[in-house]
Amino acid sequence: MKKTIGKRLTGIGAICLATMLVVAGCGASSTTTGAAAGGDKVVKIGFFGPLSGDAATDGVHAKNGAELAVDQINAQGGVKGVKLQLVAEDDQASSKDALNAVQKLIEQEKVSALVSGSYSGPTKTVNPIVQKSKVPMVVSYAVHPDITKGGDYIYRAIYTADVQGDAMAEYAQSELGLKKFAVLSQDNDYGVSIQQAFTAKVKELGGSVPVSRSFKSGDKDFNPLLTAIKGAGVDAIYVAGYYNEAAQICQQAKQLGVNVPVLGSDGFDSPKLIELGGASTEGVTFTTPFNRDEPRDVVKNFVKTYKEKFKEDPDMTAAQTYDSVELIAQAMKTGSDTESIAKGLSQTKDFEGVTGNISFNAQHEAVKPVIFVKVDQGKFVFVKSISTK
């Protein structure tokens, strides 16, 4: 009997140990890139985003964009002799982890500026602590309207949900001549805010939205929703969501014989959309801030150097985060302490970024063009660009 208990305990012990090892292995560990503290003056820039978990593709690409910007700025001697150092934290796209990450970046790492490479939910959650700590933050690609509110330290390098929802509603109705829409939205801050803007604009312009449904991140079976849409006889499906679910929607819509155009938001802008959705994504049109075919030098240089360093094509999150770091560097020209960076950011006007000419308005929101991109023969192709107010 004793022997069995002993054996049993060893078994349990082994499992506990293994679990601990695995959990410890997955624990957040920050990675730093850029200038090591040598003789130069170094300013730390904190980054947080989903480096693991379901949203890892976005987070990793965002971090790549930030790294590339830091490397290039340092290679040119930094900003007035001050080198940058990127400190990256993983938030797994969870609000709780983002809060811990930002606290660590501000209190332990004493960063001079922050870059959010994460989604709307987590970024909205860290808003109060960032505003209170008076550390300037540039939000790369989270679009929920509330993110920049409540203080003068948070700036957003992408337009808000309203802008892209409105833009797509106008484009679909006036240029594509579509009137009746089914809307499918991701059940989070991102999806809901875009869906609301789109729906309101469609109705304002005289169109209708007979079916509006939401889905959860990670959902795979869209057959019931698409079957309901099939019965409603709409002109198009608008999806306010990310590439994982979007790829499923495109695929299952085709299989079910729902042959109407699929329109999307900037969450579509990832090579994964085409990888997972295959031929069914042909003809899908979506809004994005990033036009990879643009002939400007900044864009060409970005696409080329990104491909050299990371062996893949950059996507929207990479471009946005690259611009965010560049915006901070630009703001550092007047001084590299937190107050000077915040002041510098507030004065940003017509900064030439990869994602267009960026100015910040009084609400700390980027004013720049909305770009329409279409999937054509397995590639993202530029359709048109419209400027926003």
Place this chain on the structure above:
Amino acid sequence: MFWQQILNGLTLGSAYILIALGLTMVYGILNLLHFAHGTVYMVGAFSSMVAIIYLKLPFPLAFLLAMVLAGLVGILIERIAYRPLRNAHPINILISGIGITIILENLFRLFFGAQTRPFPNVNLSSKTYGLGNGLSITNFQIYILVTAVVLVGLLQILIKRTKVGTALVATSQDMKAAKLMGIDINRMVALTFFLGSALAAAAGTLVALYFNAIYPTMGSMPGLKAFSVVVLGGLGSIPGTIIGGLFLGVIESLGAGYVQTVIDANAIAFVILILVLLIKPTGLFGKKIEKV
């Protein structure tokens, strides 16, 4: 559109049945809630992927290999996580199962990354067949339905018509008596885990193919839903599991199609679970029905 939703639901339900059968068989023989079963489903999908990409096997062979591999993983889980605890408190066994789930999911995340991967190209493109009245079915849906029918049929033959099956039934009815009759209990338990895991792997592969998506946490939700199916059908009852699986699939489809504003499709399974536990804890086919 109603019949389309029913058809969608039957496909979904067939996948649930394949996953839930393993759970119900394990419960039947060991009275044990096999919490790591959902991860075996994931292991099955990844095994198929690896077999296709690295071993260059054609899809049907990869599919069979994945079933065998996942079956062995099932036996291993029983050997490592459950057998040492066989006489322990059920809670310990449950926790042990959860531990295995965490370990396996994270191991796969370490090796394959957390991102969703497409199912490897196997020259199977999706085809849609119209059935009239706007009703349509895809070849992937047909594969899932046919595989479920064939595998469930084979399982029934094994249990009802073979000596091994009789031994399995005997073990599930009374382990001690079966042991006295000279049945190797541990071998029967291992066989149960092998069969159940192989069925889960079949479901994992087919669903991964159907949705063109493979990722380390893909087993967690289907695993939980399989629990609801098993409880609904009556723990340990195979016919109950089949009815329960089809029922849940259809209800979910109809729910998502018609009343999503009231209740989320994913929540339906758990509402049913709670209702069954409150009203008829033995499930649809509780107790007196044959066990295994």
